[in-house]
Amino acid sequence: MQAFWAGLILSATGAVASADALNVVSWDGAYVKSQILGYIRDYEQASGNRVNVIQYTGGIDEIRSQSRAWNVSWEVIDLELYDAIRACNEGLLETIDLDDMPAAPDGTPARDDFINHRATPCGVANVASATVISFDPQRFETPPDALEDFFDLDVYPGKRALRKTPQGNMEWALIADGVPRDKVYDVLSTEQGLNRAFAVLNRIKPHVQWWETGQEAIRLLETEQVVMSSAYNGRVGAAIDRGESLDILWDNHVWYYDVWAIVKNGRNPDLALDFIRFASKTESLVKQVKYISYGPMRHSAVAMLDEKVRDRLPTSEAHLKTALELDAVWWSENLDRIQPRFERWLERSIMVPKALPR
Structure with missing residues (x-):
């Protein structure tokens, strides 16, 4: 095959x-x-x-x-x-x-x-399609049920994985920090808002592995290298259909x-x-x-x-109730401004405050 x-x-x-x-x-x-x-x-x-x-x-x-x-x-x-x-x-x-x-x-x-x-x-x-949070529910006593859980290292310790791009990650950081979905791009358009998004990502950065292809995201989950990962919903669905123990967290998915x-x-x-x-x-x-x-x-x-x-x-009607539509026009106008800063941020090391079990 x-x-x-x-x-x-x-x-x-x-x-x-x-x-x-x-x-x-x-x-x-x-x-x-x-x-x-x-x-x-x-x-x-x-x-x-x-x-x-x-x-x-x-x-x-x-x-x-x-x-x-x-x-x-x-x-x-x-x-x-x-x-x-x-x-x-x-x-x-x-x-x-x-x-x-x-x-x-x-x-x-x-x-x-x-x-x-x-x-x-x-x-x-x-x-x-959508970028969602995926995880193996068998690895948790109480599985995550909100986007904020992805950023909560105390309640949900362990490695995370994110796509190696600012799109979607910046929005999630602000939503997890309390910004309403309908205000995300207004906030992200300001220097203060951009700094805020990076500050939230800083909190989990030492525990993040970065993926570039949809297959990588699923492989990181299947091999238990991470406890949670952003992933494309269709890739997770295909993995579930072939018998993998994965689930989808639809809360604040980015479509x-x-x-x-x-x-x-x-x-x-x-x-x-x-x-x-x-x-x-x-x-x-x-x-x-x-x-x-x-x-x-x-x-x-x-x-x-x-x-x-x-x-x-x-x-679907149910999934769109808690979804954020990626603003493609906004990103087409702002990617050249944000991408270089994101790449510089990736290169900087942040001290890991404590060892966390996987």
Whole structure:
């Protein structure tokens, strides 16, 4: 089985595909598996085109390098929305007309069927996911039930894990410190608020391991290197489905959605658009949910899901009651200001006040 998946997925440093193939850049693990089984295989069979899936960990540096050099091998890319906004503003992505996307099965135009009010003209929304807290309930007498518990080392001692990025972590720090969800970005926009978020993160920093891929987060939990970790809800769900003793803390989960985008100056933008049309069909999005619990960004796709399936999604009515939507526009405007400070903060050591059992 490992050899099978290795044949399907190329690393970002692997060989560039032949000219008649399409390179699609996406994430890792259960997520890319859901895309391959949800619609990439179907697209290859229906179109006769070969799709090579390249894994990455986010960001737009490589897109910028390829597009400006007119040497594009990353033709289609699954981007976090804030990165899509940034790349679009820099002129690194092609614009995509929603009228070019397939209508819903009942004939509703795609423009009216997609859930979001487009934040960027360069992307087509695919699925909504969430960053949640995950843990093994068997490792606690009283399992954590609130975001604040993640930051409470006295009641819940042990190592934590967080994604190596300021997005989501800064918001969680402020919420855990008492800032209401609807005021988080107002507070984070001030220097005082930014200092406050870093001060909260300082309290747990000596006990944090940092991950960059969704698979890493799950592996840290499975191998008991940490007692709690931020994680993508779909990755946790996939681990639970295969028998891992994990649970999801939905309190104050941060939800967001990704978009498909086409890197400018590529060799075959028409083929890239053809793939996005197929991947964005209602039927494709519905099939993807069979393999990962992420919410499709089309009304028609959500309507076709079983109620039990919808209840597992980060966009379910119950889960949204205590959720924070990541403000992608805010991050697109502030990431270049905050990221360097976050990286400098990571490099600084903080004295561990006492040894804590894992």
